[in-house]
Amino acid sequence: MSGAEGEAYGKKMRREEEEEEVAAESGGRADAERKAKLKERKVSWSKLKRVDSLNLEAGRVSMVAQNSYEMGWRTTLCLAFQSIGVVYGDIGTSPLYVFSSIFTNGIIKHEDDILGVLSLIIYTITLLPFLKYVFIVLWANDNGNGGAFALYSLICRHMKMSLIPNEQPEDRELSNYRLETPSSQVKWVHKLKQKLEGSLVSRVGLLFLAIVGTSMVIGDGILTPSISVLSAVSGISKSLGQDAVVGITVAILVILFSAQRFGTDKVGIVFAPIILVWFFFIGGIGLYNLFKYDIRVLRAFYPKYIFDYFKRNGKDGWLSLGGVFLCITGSEALFADLGHFDVRSIQISFSCITYPTIVVAYIGQAAYLRKFPQNVANTLYACVPHPLYWPTFVVAVIASIIASQAMISGAFSIISQALSLGCFPRVKVVHTSVKHKGQVYIPEMNYMFMFAWIAVIGDMMITTTLVSLIMLVIWKKSLWRVALFFFGFGFIEIVYFSSQLTKFTRGGYLPIVLAFFLTMVMGIWHYVHKERYMFELKNKISNAYLNEVANNPNVRRVPGIGLMYSELVQGIPPIFSHLIGSIPSIHSIVVFVSIKAIPVSNVASEERFLFRQVEPREYKVFQCVVRHGYNDVLGDPVEFESQLIQSLKAYVQEQNYSTTEVEVSENATEQATVVESSDKREAHHSSNKIIQNQSASPSSNSIRSLGGSVANSPIHGAEEELKFIDRALEKGIVYMLAEAEVVAHPNSSIFNKIVVNYVYSFFRKNFRQGQNSMAIPRKRLLKVGMTYEI
Incomplete structure (x- = not known):
C-alpha cells in the first residue's frame, strides 16, 4: 500500500474505532463490553480461506453462561419494582382459591387440619419457589433468559447435544458465547458428558424434556386466566348468583384475549402498582385476622403438624395435595420471565414483598377458619373486614386479569422460542413492543388458549432434571450437592404429581390430553425439520457440479441478484440442481442464504451475517448464513435486504484486502x-x-516495490466488485425457495409414513408457509419444486 493510501486507510480505521467507542459509551455498559469484545477478536481470513467452515462441521466448544453486568442499586430496585407486576400475578392471586381447593367438600373434619394444611402451604412456598427457584434455578439462566428452551440452549452449547449438525467454528466468535478455556473436570463427569454426546437416545431425550417443559408452561398460561378470574369474580356470588359470576368471567376472558394484539407494553406501567396494592391488601388483612381471631396458628411453622395431618386423614390428605399445590402456581414465571429483569431484582422483590405478604395472607385465612370453618368455600372474601370488601373485590379482579395477562404473554414468548429452534409449526409472530423483544403476540395460538387447560407440576419436575444436569456438567458441583438438589426437590414434586394424577377421571384427563397433543405437535415438527436438513446435507451439490454449470454455454447468467434460501449451512443445497434443470439460467450474483438459529438469546447485528465466496471467485457465487438467537427479530424484507447487501459489500472489501495482504x-x-x-x-x-x-x-x-505495486490491487479489485454488485442490485433481487413435498421413504416403517405423509402434511398445510413467515415479497418470489424423501 502506498504511503498516502496507507495513511488514509489508517485514519479511516481510527475514525471508525472512535465512532464505535462513542456509540458503545452511549449504549450503556453492557453494550460497551460487547463492543470491546468484538474489537478484540480479529478473524483470520487467511485461516478461513484454508479451512472453509461453511463446508465443515465445527469442533467442540467450551463456554460459560453470560454474567450480567454490574447494576447500580437504583436500577436494580427499579427492576425489582417492575417485576412485581409482571412475574408474581399468578402466585400472588392464589390466596383467592387455595383453601377452597383443598377442602373441596366445604367441610373441615378436625380443627388441627387447618394447622396441617397451613404448615404444608408455608413449607411448599418456602422450599419450591423461594429456595429452589429464587436462589438456585435463577442462576441457571442463558444470558439472562429463563425457561425450558433457555436451559436446553445452554446445555447444547456446553455439550454437543443438538440433533442438527450445523455447528460452525465462527459461532464461537459471537459475543454471547462467552468462550473460555475448558477447566479440569472429574473423570467420571467427563465420561458422562462423552456418553451423553454420543448417545442418540440421550439427545432425543433432552429435546423431549425441553418440549414437554415448554408445553407445561404454555399450559400455565392457559390455566391461570380461568382459575384466577373466576375466583376473583366469585366475590359477588352472594349478591348476583353463580350464573352471573360465570357470565362476567367469560366476558372478562373474551375481552382479555381479544386485547392481546395490542400488547402489554402500553399498559404495563400500571401493573406493578396494582399488584403491589394487592399484596398490601392481602398482607394487611392477614395480619388483621391473625391478631383478631387466633394467633396460635403460628404453631404451623412446626412441621410436626404436617405429619399429624397425613396420619389423621390418610388417603384424603394425600389427595388434598392437588389443592395445596395451587399456592405455587406461577412459580415457573419466576424463571420464564427472567429475560425482562435480572436475578438480583427478582430475588429482592420476591424475598421482600411477595413471599412475606402471601405467607401472612394464608396465616390470616387460617386464623379466621379456626373460628369460622364453615366459610372455607370462599375464605378470602369471607375474612375481609366489611369496609374493605368492595375495594378488595375491585383490586382482586384487576390483579387476576394482570396475572392472566403476564402468563399469556409468557406462553407467547416461549412459543416464539420454540419456533426459532425448529420445534413448532410456522405461526405469525407479532412483536408488540419496540423496547422488549420478548413481548410477542401469536394470533393463531391466542384463541386456542381460550378453550384449553393443562397441569403445570410436570414442568417443575423437568426444570429440576435440566438444572441438575447443568449443575453437574457446567457448574461442576460435587455429586452429593447435585443428588441433594435432584432427589430432594424431585421427591416433593413427584408426591404432588401423584396427587394430581388421581383426578384423571374427574376432568384431569383434559390437561393431560392437551399436554400430550402439544408435545406431539412440537416433537413431530422438529423430527421432520431435522430429517429435511439431513436430506439436504446428504444430497448437497459438489463444487465440481458448479464448475460444470459455469462452463456450460447453455446456462445463461441473467442480470440481478438471486437469493436462494435453504436450511443447509454446509455446502450448496440440492435445490440448485433442480433450478438449473428447470430453468437453465442463474443470476449474475447468486447468494445461498441459510437462516440459522443459534442456541443463544440474541446475536449482535454486526455478527449476524456470515459470508463465504464459492471458488472460483469469478463465478460470483456466495454462501450466507444469517444467524439469530431465539429472542431476535429478523425485521422486514426491505431492512433485511439492505443489511444483507451491506454485509456482502463489507465482506468483499475485507476479503479482497485481507487475501491480497496475505499474499503480499x-x-x-x-x-x-x-x-x-x-x-x-x-x-x-x-x-x-x-x-x-x-x-x-x-x-x-x-x-x-513489491509491497507498493501489489497493495494497490486490492483497492482497485474491491472497487470493481462493488460496482458489479451495485449494477446487479439495480436489476433487482429475486427470492428462490423450494416448494418442498415431504414424503416418507418407500422403505420406511408404517409409523414413519403415518407421521410424515399424514400428520406433518396436515400441520404444514394448515399453518403458515415459509415465505409468509419470512415476509418475502410475492412479486419477487420464485418457487422451485422438489421432493424430500425421509
Whole structure:
C-alpha cells in the first residue's frame, strides 16, 4: 500500500474505532463490553480461506453462561419494582382459591387440619419457589433468559447435544458465547458428558424434556386466566348468583384475549402498582385476622403438624395435595420471565414483598377458619373486614386479569422460542413492543388458549432434571450437592404429581390430553425439520457440479441478484440442481442464504451475517448464513435486504484486502529471503563494505516495490466488485425457495409414513408457509419444486 493510501486507510480505521467507542459509551455498559469484545477478536481470513467452515462441521466448544453486568442499586430496585407486576400475578392471586381447593367438600373434619394444611402451604412456598427457584434455578439462566428452551440452549452449547449438525467454528466468535478455556473436570463427569454426546437416545431425550417443559408452561398460561378470574369474580356470588359470576368471567376472558394484539407494553406501567396494592391488601388483612381471631396458628411453622395431618386423614390428605399445590402456581414465571429483569431484582422483590405478604395472607385465612370453618368455600372474601370488601373485590379482579395477562404473554414468548429452534409449526409472530423483544403476540395460538387447560407440576419436575444436569456438567458441583438438589426437590414434586394424577377421571384427563397433543405437535415438527436438513446435507451439490454449470454455454447468467434460501449451512443445497434443470439460467450474483438459529438469546447485528465466496471467485457465487438467537427479530424484507447487501459489500472489501495482504506478506518474505541469501554470498566473496551496502539497498527497495505495486490491487479489485454488485442490485433481487413435498421413504416403517405423509402434511398445510413467515415479497418470489424423501 502506498504511503498516502496507507495513511488514509489508517485514519479511516481510527475514525471508525472512535465512532464505535462513542456509540458503545452511549449504549450503556453492557453494550460497551460487547463492543470491546468484538474489537478484540480479529478473524483470520487467511485461516478461513484454508479451512472453509461453511463446508465443515465445527469442533467442540467450551463456554460459560453470560454474567450480567454490574447494576447500580437504583436500577436494580427499579427492576425489582417492575417485576412485581409482571412475574408474581399468578402466585400472588392464589390466596383467592387455595383453601377452597383443598377442602373441596366445604367441610373441615378436625380443627388441627387447618394447622396441617397451613404448615404444608408455608413449607411448599418456602422450599419450591423461594429456595429452589429464587436462589438456585435463577442462576441457571442463558444470558439472562429463563425457561425450558433457555436451559436446553445452554446445555447444547456446553455439550454437543443438538440433533442438527450445523455447528460452525465462527459461532464461537459471537459475543454471547462467552468462550473460555475448558477447566479440569472429574473423570467420571467427563465420561458422562462423552456418553451423553454420543448417545442418540440421550439427545432425543433432552429435546423431549425441553418440549414437554415448554408445553407445561404454555399450559400455565392457559390455566391461570380461568382459575384466577373466576375466583376473583366469585366475590359477588352472594349478591348476583353463580350464573352471573360465570357470565362476567367469560366476558372478562373474551375481552382479555381479544386485547392481546395490542400488547402489554402500553399498559404495563400500571401493573406493578396494582399488584403491589394487592399484596398490601392481602398482607394487611392477614395480619388483621391473625391478631383478631387466633394467633396460635403460628404453631404451623412446626412441621410436626404436617405429619399429624397425613396420619389423621390418610388417603384424603394425600389427595388434598392437588389443592395445596395451587399456592405455587406461577412459580415457573419466576424463571420464564427472567429475560425482562435480572436475578438480583427478582430475588429482592420476591424475598421482600411477595413471599412475606402471601405467607401472612394464608396465616390470616387460617386464623379466621379456626373460628369460622364453615366459610372455607370462599375464605378470602369471607375474612375481609366489611369496609374493605368492595375495594378488595375491585383490586382482586384487576390483579387476576394482570396475572392472566403476564402468563399469556409468557406462553407467547416461549412459543416464539420454540419456533426459532425448529420445534413448532410456522405461526405469525407479532412483536408488540419496540423496547422488549420478548413481548410477542401469536394470533393463531391466542384463541386456542381460550378453550384449553393443562397441569403445570410436570414442568417443575423437568426444570429440576435440566438444572441438575447443568449443575453437574457446567457448574461442576460435587455429586452429593447435585443428588441433594435432584432427589430432594424431585421427591416433593413427584408426591404432588401423584396427587394430581388421581383426578384423571374427574376432568384431569383434559390437561393431560392437551399436554400430550402439544408435545406431539412440537416433537413431530422438529423430527421432520431435522430429517429435511439431513436430506439436504446428504444430497448437497459438489463444487465440481458448479464448475460444470459455469462452463456450460447453455446456462445463461441473467442480470440481478438471486437469493436462494435453504436450511443447509454446509455446502450448496440440492435445490440448485433442480433450478438449473428447470430453468437453465442463474443470476449474475447468486447468494445461498441459510437462516440459522443459534442456541443463544440474541446475536449482535454486526455478527449476524456470515459470508463465504464459492471458488472460483469469478463465478460470483456466495454462501450466507444469517444467524439469530431465539429472542431476535429478523425485521422486514426491505431492512433485511439492505443489511444483507451491506454485509456482502463489507465482506468483499475485507476479503479482497485481507487475501491480497496475505499474499503480499508471503511474497515479500520469499523475496527478502532470496535477496538476503544473495547479499550473504556477495559479502562472503568481498570484504568491501561499500559493495555490501549497495547489495543491501536493492533488497530493501525490492520489498518496498513489491509491497507498493501489489497493495494497490486490492483497492482497485474491491472497487470493481462493488460496482458489479451495485449494477446487479439495480436489476433487482429475486427470492428462490423450494416448494418442498415431504414424503416418507418407500422403505420406511408404517409409523414413519403415518407421521410424515399424514400428520406433518396436515400441520404444514394448515399453518403458515415459509415465505409468509419470512415476509418475502410475492412479486419477487420464485418457487422451485422438489421432493424430500425421509
